[in-house]
Amino acid sequence: MKNLLKSFLFILAVLFILDRAGGRLMWWVNQHSQDMSAPKLKYLADEVNEDMVLLGTSRCNFHYVSSILADSLTMSVYNGGIDASDCIFTHYFALNQVLRHHTPKVVCLELMVNDFKLTKNSFATISFFAPYIGRSEYADSVFREAGNYWKYKLCHLYRYNAKAVSNIGGLLVSRQQGAEGGYIPLPKPPFFPKKVGEAKTPTKVDTLKLKYMQKFINRCKEKNIKLIFMVSPAYTVADDDLYDVLKNVARANDVPFFDYHSRGLFIENPEYFKDSVHLWDRGAQLYTPVFAHDLKKYLIE
Amino acid sequence: MLFNSLHFLLFFPTVCAIYYLLPFLKLRNLFLLIASYYFYMNWEPVYALLLLSSTIITYLAAIGLSMKKCKKRKKLILVFSLIINLAVLFLFKYYNFVAENLTSLLTNLGVAIQMPNFELLLPVGISFYIFQALGYLIDVYKGKTVVEKNFFTYALFVSFFPQLVAGPIERSTNLLHQFKVKHTFSYDNIMSGICMMLWGYFLKLVLADRCALYVNIIFNNVAFHNGGSFLLASLFFPFQIYGDFAGYSMVAIGVAKILGFNLMENFRRPYFATTVSEFWHRWHISLSTWFKDYLYIPLGGNRVGMLRGYLNIMITFIVSGIWHGANWTFVIWGTIHGVLQCIEKFLGWNKIKWNGINRIIHWALTFCVVCLAWIFFRANTMGDAMYIMKRIFTDIAMPYMRVADFLAIALALLIVFFKELLDEYGSKIRISDSPIWIVRHFYIAVMVAFIILLGVLNGDQFIYFQF
Known part of the structure; x- marks a missing residue:
């Protein structure tokens, strides 16, 4: 028994040292990685100074060409869409990272059904900003809400689990090639998607997500930021009322809502899509002017 | 409860500590039995009844086998017990598959009969514990193992939580006697x-x-x-x-x-x-030896004619495929392995180093x-x-x-x-x-x-x- 206790204590001590040292090393890796999301998150947290900031998930990342928007709206634009961050909690965190040091004039939030739909795990995609635990009160608050804050607080290495390989890989190979103002073009796919199924209106709404949506809107109001909601095209036929829950929230807060998915924009053009939910570069180059035109018209009015 | 869950990482050290603190073997075994059922009931509590039923049936059948001297009666008990256990397995795992295929076949033959489907959730690990229990029963029948008279020890053998839901499918000759020894704490x-x-x-x-x-x-x-x-x-x-x-x-x-x-x-x-034959000496050894001992050899193994030998291989591997799941994909997978081994045997590759x-x-x-x-x-x-x-x-x-x-x-x-x-x-x-x-x-x-x-x-x- 004595031997076992001695062994366990030694292993725990070494593990503690490895965890803390590894945590520091991985933070350095995260901050220097050129993978898909870490450099964008770092830019949003430390450097962004553009007039307009777009937030959202991969559909934001790949669909809005910053230079087209900048030329059309005559203001500087940064596309802060982060791959695989499809829920309002991550957008709320990203917005607050920006507001710590900069107040943009316009914030555009690309929305998805996941931003209000009740899912098995509401917080499934928040782990990519776990490295910011202890460094951002907003990261801490979201993880506390998710109920797994203590795991990350206790174990520093665990904070990097979701993106460790991606971060390390990003030191070797840059995933930011072709990136311009945060926009990352998707290459042409080997073949274009086929129409599968329909985007049905979810029946169950996650009230916690709506609470965070309201918090997001309130933060913009506090800082006098013009907030825009939009849903870019997808290659699925959508129910007319697919985004009604979000549209009601927008209406109640006087936030414009540009919905190109329910409208069926590009629904006859599979050649613009990489898959059923992502436009590749050609689609993005054609879609961004449409959005820029509508947005400009709205801003002038 | 999954091995890779936080729940298990709390459950296991607790079980370990209590297990070694208990002074008597009987108490330890009883505690392990309760822990094993708790472990299993974390999936779907009601299915613990299936585990218990299978345990009781095979336990009683084994006792019956040890008491009867008449070969015919012994065989009857064995067959009856095998049928009940395999029927449970069939109902939960294969019934819907058979019903769907039968309906489809009859429809093609112009007979419009719709076999009913049951919405049953497959009990976790059912194929593993039923095979383990049946292996014990066949061993008792063949006199390879001594009948276990203590119900709790036998129940623990069937439900021992480390290997309950995904094996290894243990043999009574290896595991059962280990429950009769008080294991000392070993660093x-x-x-x-x-x-x-x-x-x-x-x-x-x-x-x-x-x-x-x-x-x-x-x-x-x-x-x-x-x-x-x-x-x-x-x-x-x-x-x-x-x-x-x-x-x-x-x-x-x-x-x-x-x-x-x-x-x-x-x-x-x-x-x-x-060779593919060697692959099966290395892959899922507890299942492949189970099939070898309780199906392939009773069919005659390779001590029969050449063609019958190939047939035995094919039967064994098709059944092995079906054991993995109720889908034609598994049947084909098993068939491919059977065919490949027949080819190897024909070419003599299975004997070459x-x-x-x-x-x-x-x-x-x-x-x-x-x-x-x-x-x-x-x-x-x-x-x-x-x-x-x-x-x-x-x-x-x-x-x-x-x-x-x-x-x-x-x-x-x-x-x-x-x-x-x-x-x-x-x-x-x-x-x-x-x-x-x-x-x-x-x-x-x-x-x-x-x-x-x-x-x-x-x-x-x-x-x-x-x-």
């Missing part, structure tokens, strides 16, 4: 068990679950991918299923070891096999055919499997890439490959067995840190639970 057993568990977790969380991220995307969306992606996914799946299943077995063996029990080896570096370049050629050949057969095992439908095969051979193009996952898989595979290479060629170099105390302990801490950093820690199910 060496505990440290060795921990190392086994860690390696199991590494295989599951770092290798299998990382491969699964890619494989699932491709195999679950066949309409959207090209031959290149299918080829890559088909190369990853063998490692996914190996990491998943061998990982589970390793954790199970480690858990049992910590409690003082020795479970049988279930995997012996299967991808180093140079290949060396040098021949060994490399036969290893590569075996690996390729096993990989191709896995496509049928993993594909969701026969249509998908055929489509994937066709695209692999006709549409090789740039695959769908997930660079980060590929890097992680490559790293994990490299580590697994070198470890298994050392094991295969009998090298004694083991960091985990180093004579230097600090090195051994440092290894454990590094492995834990490595799993925390690079493991896929979302509590995914083990593939073999569905069987």
Whole structure:
């Protein structure tokens, strides 16, 4: 028994040292990685100074060409869409990272059904900003809400689990090639998607997500930021009322809502899509002017 | 309760501590039995009744067998018990499959009869514990093992939690007598068990679950991918299923070891096999030996004529395929393995010990055919499997890439490959067995840190639970 206790204590001590040292090393890796999301998150947290900031998930990342928007709206634009961050909690965190040091004039939030739909795990995609635990009160608050804050607080290495390989890989190979103002073009796919199924209106709404949506809107109001909601095209036929829950929230807060998915924009053009939910570069180059035109018209009015 | 859940990481040390604190063997066994049922009931409590029923039936049948002298009556008891247990297995696992196929066949013959379908959830590990119980019963019938008269000891043998839901499918001759010995607290057993568990977790969380991220995307969306992606996914799946299943077995063996029990080896570096027959001596050993002892040999094995010998191989492997699941994909998978072994037997390859370049050629050949057969095992439908095969051979193009996952898989595979290479060629170099105390302990801490950093820690199910 004595031997076992001695062994366990030694292993725990070494593990503690490895965890803390590894945590520091991985933070350095995260901050220097050129993978898909870490450099964008770092830019949003430390450097962004553009007039307009777009937030959202991969559909934001790949669909809005910053230079087209900048030329059309005559203001500087940064596309802060982060791959695989499809829920309002991550957008709320990203917005607050920006507001710590900069107040943009316009914030555009690309929305998805996941931003209000009740899912098995509401917080499934928040782990990519776990490295910011202890460094951002907003990261801490979201993880506390998710109920797994203590795991990350206790174990520093665990904070990097979701993106460790991606971060390390990003030191070797840059995933930011072709990136311009945060926009990352998707290459042409080997073949274009086929129409599968329909985007049905979810029946169950996650009230916690709506609470965070309201918090997001309130933060913009506090800082006098013009907030825009939009849903870019997808290659699925959508129910007319697919985004009604979000549209009601927008209406109640006087936030414009540009919905190109329910409208069926590009629904006859599979050649613009990489898959059923992502436009590749050609689609993005054609879609961004449409959005820029509508947005400009709205801003002038 | 999954081995890779936080729940288990709290459950197991608690069980261990109480187990070793209990002074009497009977108390310990009773406690292990309660813990095992608690472990099982974490999935679907009501299905513990099935486990209990199977235990009671086989227990009573074995007692009956030991009491009867008349051969005919003994046979009757055995057959009756086999039928009841296999009927339960059939109802939960195969009924819907048979009903659907029968309905479809009758419809094609112009008979409009709709067989009813039951919405039954497959009880976790049902094929494993029923096979273990039946193995015991057949052994009692054949006089290979002594009947266990203590119901609680027997119930523990059937439900022992480390191997209850995904094996190894233990033999009474190996496990049952271990419940009759009071295992003393052993530092060496505990440290060795921990190392086994860690390696199991590494295989599951770092290798299998990382491969699964890619494989699932491709195999679950066949309409959207090209031959290149299918080829890559088909190369990853063998490692996914190996990491998943061998990982589970390793954790199970480690858990049992910590409690003082020795479970049988279930995997012996299967991808180093140079023939398909050898593959089956290394893959899921507890199941393949079960089929050998309780099906292949009773059918006559290879001591019958040549054609009958081939037939016995085919029957054994088709049944093995069906054991894995109620889908034609599993039947085809089993059939392919049966056919390949018949071919090897015909060519005499199963008796040759290949060396040098021949060994490399036969290893590569075996690996390729096993990989191709896995496509049928993993594909969701026969249509998908055929489509994937066709695209692999006709549409090789740039695959769908997930660079980060590929890097992680490559790293994990490299580590697994070198470890298994050392094991295969009998090298004694083991960091985990180093004579230097600090090195051994440092290894454990590094492995834990490595799993925390690079493991896929979302509590995914083990593939073999569905069987």
